[in-house]
Amino acid sequence: MDHGYLENVAQENGLVNVSPYVKLAVGLGAILLSLVSPNWITPLFLTLTLGGAILLLARIDPGLYARLLLAPLSFAVFSVTAVILVTGGGEVFWAWQPVPGVALSVTSRSVLQGMLVFSRMLGGMSALFFIALTTPLTELFMVMRQCRFPTTLLNLAMMVYRSIFILADQVDQVMSAQRMRLGYSSPREAVQSFGMLCGAAFIASWEAGEDLLRAMDARCYAGRFAMLSESQPVEAGPLAAATAYLLVGSGLLLATLPGALSWGGV
Amino acid sequence: MSRIILEARDVRYRYPGGVHAIRGISFHVRRGEKVALVGPNGAGKSTLLLMFNGMLRPDAGTLLFDNQPLRYDAASLRELRRRVGFVFQHPDRQIIAPTVYQDVAFGPVNLGFGTDRVRQVVRDALRNVGLAGFERRPPHQLSAGEKKRVAIAGVLAMDPDLLVLDEPTSSLDPAGSEDTMELLEELHQAGKTIIISTHDVELAYPWADRAILLRQGEILQEDIPEVAFGDPDLVRRARLSVPVLLELYQELARRGLPLPEKRPKTALDMIHLIDQAFSRGARTGTCGTIHVCDVDSTGPEALSRWLSSRDGLWIGAMGTRAKQRAAEEQIAVDFTYGVIDKCLLRALGGESSLILTAGGMVQRVEVRVSAFAEEWGTPIPVEEVKGP
Amino acid sequence: MHIMEGFLPLEWCIAWWVLALPFLGWGFFRLRRVLDADREALPLLGVTGAFIFILSSLKLPSVTGSSSHPTGTGLSSICFGPGITSVVCLVVLLFQSLFLAHGGLSVLGANIISMGVVGPMAGYLVYRALRDSRVNVYMTVFLVCAVADICTYVTTSLELALAYPAAVGGVATSLGVFLGIFAVTQVPLAIVEGIVLALVFKYIIQLKPEILFRLRIFPERAITEARGGA
Numbered sequence: 001m002d003h004g005y006l007e008n009v010a011q012e013n014g015l016v017n018v019s020p021y022v023k024l025a026v027g028l029g030a031i032l033l034s035l036v037s038p039n040w041i042t043p044l045f046l047t048l049t050l051g052g053a054i055l056l057l058a059r060i061d062p063g064l065y066a067r068l069l070l071a072p073l074s075f076a077v078f079s080v081t082a083v084i085l086v087t088g089g090g091e092v093f094w095a096w097q098p099v100p101g102v103a104l105s106v107t108s109r110s111v112l113q114g115m116l117v118f119s120r121m122l123g124g125m126s127a128l129f130f131i132a133l134t135t136p137l138t139e140l141f142m143v144m145r146q147c148r149f150p151t152t153l154l155n156l157a158m159m160v161y162r163s164i165f166i167l168a169d170q171v172d173q174v175m176s177a178q179r180m181r182l183g184y185s186s187p188r189e190a191v192q193s194f195g196m197l198c199g200a201a202f203i204a205s206w207e208a209g210e211d212l213l214r215a216m217d218a219r220c221y222a223g224r225f226a227m228l229s230e231s232q233p234v235e236a237g238p239l240a241a242a243t244a245y246l247l248v249g250s251g252l253l254l255a256t257l258p259g260a261l262s263w264g265g266v
Numbered sequence: 267m268s269r270i271i272l273e274a275r276d277v278r279y280r281y282p283g284g285v286h287a288i289r290g291i292s293f294h295v296r297r298g299e300k301v302a303l304v305g306p307n308g309a310g311k312s313t314l315l316l317m318f319n320g321m322l323r324p325d326a327g328t329l330l331f332d333n334q335p336l337r338y339d340a341a342s343l344r345e346l347r348r349r350v351g352f353v354f355q356h357p358d359r360q361i362i363a364p365t366v367y368q369d370v371a372f373g374p375v376n377l378g379f380g381t382d383r384v385r386q387v388v389r390d391a392l393r394n395v396g397l398a399g400f401e402r403r404p405p406h407q408l409s410a411g412e413k414k415r416v417a418i419a420g421v422l423a424m425d426p427d428l429l430v431l432d433e434p435t436s437s438l439d440p441a442g443s444e445d446t447m448e449l450l451e452e453l454h455q456a457g458k459t460i461i462i463s464t465h466d467v468e469l470a471y472p473w474a475d476r477a478i479l480l481r482q483g484e485i486l487q488e489d490i491p492e493v494a495f496g497d498p499d500l501v502r503r504a505r506l507s508v509p510v511l512l513e514l515y516q517e518l519a520r521r522g523l524p525l526p527e528k529r530p531k532t533a534l535d536m537i538h539l540i541d542q543a544f545s546r547g548a549r550t551g552t553c554g555t556i557h558v559c560d561v562d563s564t565g566p567e568a569l570s571r572w573l574s575s576r577d578g579l580w581i582g583a584m585g586t587r588a589k590q591r592a593a594e595e596q597i598a599v600d601f602t603y604g605v606i607d608k609c610l611l612r613a614l615g616g617e618s619s620l621i622l623t624a625g626g627m628v629q630r631v632e633v634r635v636s637a638f639a640e641e642w643g644t645p646i647p648v649e650e651v652k653g654p
Numbered sequence: 655m656h657i658m659e660g661f662l663p664l665e666w667c668i669a670w671w672v673l674a675l676p677f678l679g680w681g682f683f684r685l686r687r688v689l690d691a692d693r694e695a696l697p698l699l700g701v702t703g704a705f706i707f708i709l710s711s712l713k714l715p716s717v718t719g720s721s722s723h724p725t726g727t728g729l730s731s732i733c734f735g736p737g738i739t740s741v742v743c744l745v746v747l748l749f750q751s752l753f754l755a756h757g758g759l760s761v762l763g764a765n766i767i768s769m770g771v772v773g774p775m776a777g778y779l780v781y782r783a784l785r786d787s788r789v790n791v792y793m794t795v796f797l798v799c800a801v802a803d804i805c806t807y808v809t810t811s812l813e814l815a816l817a818y819p820a821a822v823g824g825v826a827t828s829l830g831v832f833l834g835i836f837a838v839t840q841v842p843l844a845i846v847e848g849i850v851l852a853l854v855f856k857y858i859i860q861l862k863p864e865i866l867f868r869l870r871i872f873p874e875r876a877i878t879e880a881r882g883g884a
Contacts, residue, residue: 003711005753011404031760035664043660068755072658078835079661079814086828088821102830103822110821117661117818124660124758131759132752138364138404140752152686157745159700160707161364164749165406167704169358171712191846194714195853198724199861202705202854206865209701211359213694218319218352219373219420220344223693225363226371226384228402 003168006068006129010136014059019234020139022242026050027131029246033253034123040115042253043123049245050126058134068129076121084114137161142231155225163208170204171197270333271297271428271459272318277327279313279483287313288324289483295461297427300454302470302491303463305480306505311432311463312355314480318430318461319350332427348377351421353431357413358405366392366408366416367401373424391423395449396586411442418449429453431462435469444603447473452585455626471495471509472531479504492529511536518543528641534607537614538642553644554618556609558631559651561591562624570595572651573620580612580619584631588622597622606634613646620651655725655810655840656750656765659758666817671763674740677771681740688738699734703742706730707749710756714846722843723756727806728799729851731774732781732871743770768809777802791859791872791880792852800848807840808833856880 010016015023030050034043054060085096089109096104138161144154174197178184183193272295279288287310295301303311316322317329320336320343329336331346354360363369370391374384392398395415405413414434421429434450435443447469454460464470470477470491477494479486481504487494492512495501501508508516511530519525523543530536557579559569573579582605583592592599599622601608609619621631632648639645662670688695706726714722726746730739747765750756757765777798784794811832812825820827858865859881866877 006755007404007753008407011407028759031659031758032664034660035667035760071755074839075656075658075661079832082814082828082831082835083818086818086820086831099830102827103820104831105821121658121660124760125658125755128659128751128758129755132755136404137749137752138402141364150682152689153682153741153745155696156685156699156703156741157748158364158368159362159697160703160745160749162362162405163697163701163704164707164753165404166358167701167708171708191849192853194712195850196857197712198709198850199854199857201708202858203862203865205701205705206698206862208359209698211354211356212362212697212701214321215354215360216362216372216697218321218347218354219424220347220376221372221693222344222376222378224375226368226375228365228367 003172005168006132007137009060009064010133011138013134014057015134016136017232018134018238019232020135020143021231021234022238023135024131024140024143026242026245027127027135029242030127030130030249031124033246033249034120034127037120037123037253037256038116038258039256040119041256042249043119045252046123046249047119047126050123050130054126054130054133058130060133065129069125072121072125076118080114080118080121083117084110086110087113138228139231142228145227146231158225159212163205163212166208167201167205171201174200269296270294271331272461273330273333274314274317275328275330277314277317277324277329279317279322279324281313287483288317290327291480291483291485292327293478293485293488295428295459297459298454298457299459300450300473300475301459301461302474302477303461303480304465304467304470304477304494304504304506305463306465308482309480309504310483311465311480313483315352315430315432315461315463318428319347319352321352344377348373348424349426350428350430351424351426353414353417353421353429353434355433355436357410357417357437360417360420361405361413364404365401366397366403366405369405369416370419370423373420377424387423387425388419391419394422394452394586395419396445396590398590409442410437410439411445414438414442414446415449418446422453426458428459428461431460433464434462435464435466443469448584448603449586452627455630465506467495467501467506467509471512479506481505491531496529515539532604532607534611534638537611542642552616553646554613554616555647555649556613556631556635557618557620557649557651558628559620559622560624560628561588561622564651566595569597569651573597576618576620578617580609580617582606582609582619582621584621584623585625585627587624592622606631610635610638610646614644655768655807655836655843656747656757657761657768657810657813658756659751659761661758662761662764662813662817664760666813667760667763669763670761670767670813674763674766674771677740678744678766681737684735684737685741699738699742702730702733703745706742707746707753710746710750711754714843714850722839722846724843724847724850725769725773725803725806727769727773728777728795728802728847729854731777731802732795732798733869736771736774736778739774740766740770743774764810764813768806768813772809773802773806776805785872785876791876792856794872795855796848796852798848799851800844803840803844803847807836807844811836 030046034046037043054065055062084106085104087110088105088107091108092105094106141154141158178193178197184190275292277288277291280286291314303314305311313322317324320338323338336346361369362372367388370388371384374387392400395418397412397415397419405416434446438446450460474491477491478488479494486504487500495509495512498508515529525539525543530539580600581597582601583589583599584605589602605621609621612619623631635646635648709726710723712723714724730742734742743766747757747762751758780801781798784797811829814832815825815828818828819825859877863877863881866872
């Protein structure tokens with residue numbers, strides 16, 4: 001049962017045998033570059049290259065990736081529109097005063113600013129997708145432990161991880177049963193069915209918690225959890241590739257700083 | 267080390283809601299036995315099992331483990347639960363950790379084993395259940411049968427003396443069911459005492475050394491399976507059914523056919539019984555040969571060389587390591603469960619077979635075949651495949 | 655409402671992370687205290703965190719046609735109080751960004767402030783005010799969840815406005831614009847989530863009130879009243 005979680009995709013992706021540190025370095029490095037970039041060039045570069053890596057190296061299904069890219073679309077549209085309306089400067093294309101005292105406008109600078117924000121989002125989300133699709137959370141737990149993440153927090157996260165999959169199956173079953181009985185045919189019914197679904201899920205969570213505790217006691221629970229012993233080793237090839245990639249990205253960033261070139265900058 | 271590993275003396279238990287779940291139960295289990303608690307839902311099987319590792323405490327009566335009465339302080343309970351490994355009915359509710367390794371390591375880690383020792387016992391436990399190489403897999407991607415084996419590995423890693431399994435095959439398909447019962451047989455051969463609860467009579471009948479029939483919190487009958495399941499009225503009162511082979515035997519006896527004392531437990535037994543009853547006379551033609559190969563001490567080239575020089579052999583794989591080897595070398599296997607019996611059946615029909623197995627089970631083949639030969643008076647040749 | 659990865663400028667990402675740390679620290683401290691006192695709490699926290707995550711992955715039935723997801727902040731504040739909620743929220747946000755691609759890592763600090771601190775705190779205040787009053791259980795749950803959601807939405811809009819102040823009118827104008835734009839989805843979300851969670855409680859009270867007694871969320875008489883009345 002998939003539930004559409006990216007974790008399941010990550011468990012079997014093409015880059016699963018690369019060290020999680022290398023993958024995190026690429027992803028987090030790309031996010032940083034995207035945020036620091038003063039123009040849309042570097043984020044666009046990151047979007048395209050990371051997209052390529054996801055599709056070609058990690059061998060992720062293109063349909064899935066396309067759907068993922070569309071997911072933040074509504075937030076993007078709303079927020080970027082707001083930014084464009086609110087920022088000013090440069091030639092004014094359209095002005096609007098919906099309420100006295102509130103001056104909104106679409107100007108040349110605001111459009112550029114909107115483009116910058118949009119491209120940063122694309123770059124950032126691509127990097128996030130890269131991490132989410134290539135690095136299973138089970139590997140990340142290992143990394144977190146090695147980075148001295150507090151044990152209590154890690155234990156909590158691992159319990160949440162396991163519990164999610166126990167619950168998700170049951171929730172799916174209830175939802176299918178409801179759909180088959182046309183529980184979502186009208187708005188009022190939909191809300192009622194949804195409420196029942198969540199209620200059933202809550203009770204299922206509770207019972208699962210009790211069962212898990214019993215199972216833990218039966219195996220002499222003393223407050224400890226085991227950790228995976230080793231993660232994939234860092235290999236020279238991927239490390240070199242990742243370093244080169246980040247250097248190219250940084251170089252592009254520096255080369256397109258305002259003053260270095262007189263186009264594309266805001 | 268006493269012979270009796272677990273004993274209950276007039277144990278009683280009432281649920282907080284008022285339901286009398288256990289009404290005065292007394293029995294004992296000997297070391298190395300396979301015991302099946304059989305009864306319908308609500309008979310009190312799970313309740314009783316939960317008392318064996320101290321999760322439920324009887325209101326009255328005593329429970330003894332290894333001749334010591336159970337003590338319910340924290341330290342004693344920990345020790346008890348290390349020695350009594352409990353496998354719950356639903357593996358999903360028993361697997362706690364994000365990966366197979368971490369889950370199987372849960373017991374050892376909480377028992378305070380060092381990192382190296384943990385790694386060792388986990389590796390051994392996974393190997394014993396046939397899941398070597400599954401360490402990094404997240405449990406939600408496993409099949410029901412694999413999850414069950416992870417749960418069993420989790421308790422094996424603590425090296426228990428007694429294994430208790432609540433409805434071990436309830437959520438499994440027939441293949442998973444067979445795998446699990448065979449695994450239990452392997453563990454039994456390795457010296458573990460095993461108690462299961464089930465409402466599946468066909469499961470308990472051939473497997474158990476002793477069957478305890480429960481109904482509404484009381485023991486109706488406790489005996490070897492042939493006797494325990496042999497009385498139709500009793501079985502009906504227990505809301506169970508008579509095992510099919512036993513029923514066949516009883517019908518044939520009713521028709522006045524000459525039958526041996528020994529009740530048939532497997533298809534092989536039944537065939538032989540029918541042969542004798544209908545006086546098929548002495549066997550004409552020679553019997554086939556049963557070849558045995560120890561996969562641990564035979565290399566792939568020797569085995570494939572041996573196989574290619576023979577034709578038309580039935581091939582059985584007994585045990586988890588044998589099945590893994592067969593899968594690795596892409597040997598087409600005909601039997602995976604009840605292998606010895608099936609090969610004996612073929613041998614009676616003049617066909618030869620090869621049994622792939624490992625370790626102590628090689629000897630088991632020889633023992634079983636010679637026991638069969640003695641009982642039914644039909645000698646069957648056994649040959650060991652030797653090779654580098 | 656999640657802010658997506660890459661949307662906030664770097665300086666604001668850092669600022670919100672820094673602001674979130676003391677709250678997370680306090681939440682972590684409270685978590686340790688709870689677990690030291692009662693180690694049974696860990697699986698319970700685990701499954702509740704999982705429940706909140708799954709809740710947030712479901713699509714709410716929505717009038718506007720766009721997809722909205724429940725936040726679970728109100729529920730979390732009722733069950734755990736605002737302290738531990740911030741830590742649970744950290745875990746849930748992490749899972750949301752990695753399993754569902756909602757939110758992001760650089761903006762995690764900002765999202766914790768809105769969804770793990772301000773929202774739950776507001777909800778908790780409403781809860782404490784109404785818990786021992788004459789207001790019935792369902793209305794209390796509705797108000798707690800709706801208020802938590804509204805405050806989360808206002809905080810998120812403020813975070814966005816601070817990062818992108820208006821050329822004319824500064825942060826105030828910007829805030830107004832963001833509030834206005836997201837009101838279309840967030841206000842119905844708050845109302846629907848409030849109703850849904852009230853229904854959840856109704857369901858639990860009918861079927862397994864022991865859970866609520868055990869969690870000590872509402873006084874017994876309130877639950878028995880709700881049971882008799884509903």
